[in-house]
Amino acid sequence: MRASRLVNLLLLLQDRGRMTARQLADELEVSVRTVYRDVEALGAAGIPLYGEAGHAGGYRLVDGYRTRLTGLTGDEAQAAFLAALPGAAAELGLGEALATAQLKLRAALPAGLREQAGRIQERFLLDAPGWYGDADSTPHLVAVAGAVWTGRAVVIRYRRWRAPEEIERRVEPYGLVLKAGRWYLVAGGATGIRTYRVDQIIGYRELEEEFEVPDGFVLAEYWNGYLADFRARLHTGEALVRLTADGARRLGVEPGEVRVPIESVEHAHGEFLRLGAEVEVLEPVELRERIAATVQALAARYLPPAGTRNDP
Structure with a gap:
């Protein structure tokens, strides 16, 4: 542990030039006393660094000195x-x-x-998770990642939305994907290559068996194909709607009567209600009637009964 810290101290000085003991201590998350001892150890090892006292002082390497300890593990x-x-x-x-x-x-x-x-x-900062989604609990993520690195098969117990809700499978982890703040495992198995949400893995056991990723498998290509298939299965219907200029802008289409893809009547019902009076659903009839029923229920809840309004 100390050897790694000494290397990091040396690299900090090489990267930033002069640094005070307090600055080094903060970067290395140690005490100032520990920094003093580490500096003495580097000096004893022949590293050409020196300290300067005063307000603008600190430790620095002799000009021109550069360590070769920059190989990556x-x-x-x-x-x-x-x-x-x-x-x-x-x-x-x-x-x-x-x-x-x-x-x-x-x-x-x-x-x-x-x-x-x-x-x-x-x-520049990349903040991948969405605004309103709580962080998923992924207790098995580090273990799954380890299996990806080492190429070892694993047995997972997985929770899914359809029956049976819990399944157990032996899989070969090919890769991990982070999508909108959520981790997905891409793995091969008896049923072919599948995608699993890591936060839905409720049991995990690593095996001694090693595996080879199939020739020609490219994680990015598989994921792009998976997304395309997902979108194709997602939008299985369409609706005819009449949009105002603002409604069209929010949907990214032209104003007027347009046909838009929908996942289902249930899902479209909630999505179109978000647009309020900016959209009128014309087809399918089932969707139009469901939205009309919701609007009537809202009116009954929020509008006072007839004859009780305080009209001027």
Whole structure:
């Protein structure tokens, strides 16, 4: 643990130049006293660094010195590809590895590129989850990710929406996908390649069996095909509606009478009610009648009974 901290201290000084003991302590999450001891250890090991007293003082490396300890470990290399998603790296148990990988990468860059990389991190942020969705509980995510890395088969107990609601399957984890703040496992098995929501995995057991991902399988291509199939199955019907200019803008179509795809009458009922008076459903009749019934029920609830209004 201390060896890793010494390397990180050295890389911090190489990346940022002069730093005070307090700044180093905050970055490394240790005490100032520990920083003093670490600096002494680096000096004893022949690292050319020195300290300057005073308000503008601190520790720095001798000009021109650069460490060659910038090789990435396996975990750090995996984490580096998740640099745009620090939250995802943390969920996969790679948060610390990501921080160390980024530090090593910055230390290996020329000064100009280091400054540019710093500005990117300061000015751009990717926040993947949606506004109103609570974070899913994914207790088996780290274990599943480990099986993906090592290529080991697993047995999962899975909760699904149709009967039987709980199933147990032996699967071969091919990859993980983070979509709108939710993790999905893509895995092969006796029923072919399937997609599983990680938060619906309620039991997990790793096997000793190793597997090989099939030749030609590309996770991104599979996922794109999965999404296309999902959308095709999602919108199985259509509705004829009359839209105002504002309603058309909100749906991303032209004003007037248009046909729009719908998932089901039940789902379209809720979606069109969101538009209020900006939409009139013409077809199908079942959807139009259901919306009319809802509007009448709302009017009965919110409007006072006839003869009791305080009209001027």
